[in-house]
Amino acid sequence: MKGRNMTRWRDPAKDPRQEPKSNLITAQGAERLRGILDHLSRVKRPALSTKVGEAAALGDRSENADYTYNKKELNRVIARIRYLTKRLDELQVVDRLPADTDKIFFGAFVSLEDDDGEALDIRIVGHDEIDTDKRWISVDAPMAKALLGKEVDDEITVQTPTGEAFYTVADVRYANP
Known part of the structure; x- marks a missing residue:
């Protein structure tokens, strides 16, 4: 997913150096995150699970680069799914124009x-x-x-x-x- 500029969320309560971030998102941004989550859940994760299973069936996993790579990639995808699911629950979607469109507000x-x-x-x-x-x-x-x-x-x-x-x-x- 080249061009993606999303950053990793860190809980400000656990990292005092991290300033709290607002939980606002535009409707288009929320839809984009839902699309990424859907793709990871329905396409990427099942495909990687299949590859891991096929590589595991070949035998010795300690010397099986295909198994090791796909297992790491699967774990990365699972972590991303977990993060996006949690983040989407926390976000407040701003899906309307402000009352005064002459002034600068979110969006x-x-x-x-x-x-x-x-x-x-x-x-x-x-x-x-x-x-x-x-x-x-x-x-x-x-x-x-x-x-x-x-x-x-x-x-x-x-x-x-x-x-x-x-x-x-x-x-x-x-x-x-």
Whole structure:
């Protein structure tokens, strides 16, 4: 599944270094996660189980690379199924537009302009939907936190690794859920 930018969830109560993540997700993101879970459960896991069984039937498992590889892959798929099942239960699907679509809230597509007039288009999504190629950022990211509640022509300041960055909100729009 190339291009997948989902990260592993860690319980903040067990890892104090881990800042709590919001449990918001767009309807499209939830559907995508359900599709991945369905594929792993109905296609990938049964196929790997069959391969493990066939390799085990060949005899000595200690020197059977096919058995070892497929068993590890099966365990990885089972762990991913467990994770996705738990995560989907925890997520809150945001499937409607905000009351005020002139302001920036979860799910917004935002066009920004920096001091040099360079444009930056981003979307504010849930932690499980981050996609750097599409410029979809987490609602928990500093940029998103600075943008929430703002509207067109508002200015924001964001702390970056190279110093402060200043942006002006050029446009706010939402996809129809």
